[in-house]
Amino acid sequence: MSTSSASSASSYPSWPASGSSLGPFRSFLSMLNWRPVADLERREQIAESRIQQLKSEQEQLKSERMQIESDCVRIENEIARLKELNAKLAALWPSSSTSSTPPTTPASDCAP
Numbered sequence: 001m002s003t004s005s006a007s008s009a010s011s012y013p014s015w016p017a018s019g020s021s022l023g024p025f026r027s028f029l030s031m032l033n034w035r036p037v038a039d040l041e042r043r044e045q046i047a048e049s050r051i052q053q054l055k056s057e058q059e060q061l062k063s064e065r066m067q068i069e070s071d072c073v074r075i076e077n078e079i080a081r082l083k084e085l086n087a088k089l090a091a092l093w094p095s096s097s098t099s100s101t102p103p104t105t106p107a108s109d110c111a112p
Contacts, residue, residue, distance in 0.1 A: 022030065
């Protein structure tokens with residue numbers, strides 16, 4: 001009986017990386033889970049996704065900025081047009097105040 005347990009113990013492969021008193025299966029699992037770069041890889045993935053997010057936000061902000069700039073140009077053009085109209089109205093306004101009062105409509109036109 002002691003020979004069978006000794007032969008079963010020798011049938012397990014040795015795991016030089018483990019060097020512990022764990023069983024071979026646990027030593028193997030321990031070896032699989034031991035990855036010092038896993039945290040670095042995860043941080044790199046997070047950083048890359050954040051970079052992509054920031055790039056898309058930057059593109060969106062550029063688009064919004066271009067829209068705002070075009071709106072500003074449109075508004076400036078509208079202001080210039082309104083100033084021209086105000087100048088025309090100001091030129092017409094004094095001449096209309098010097099003329100006679102506007103004609104009144106006959107009462108017959110107002111009644112049904």
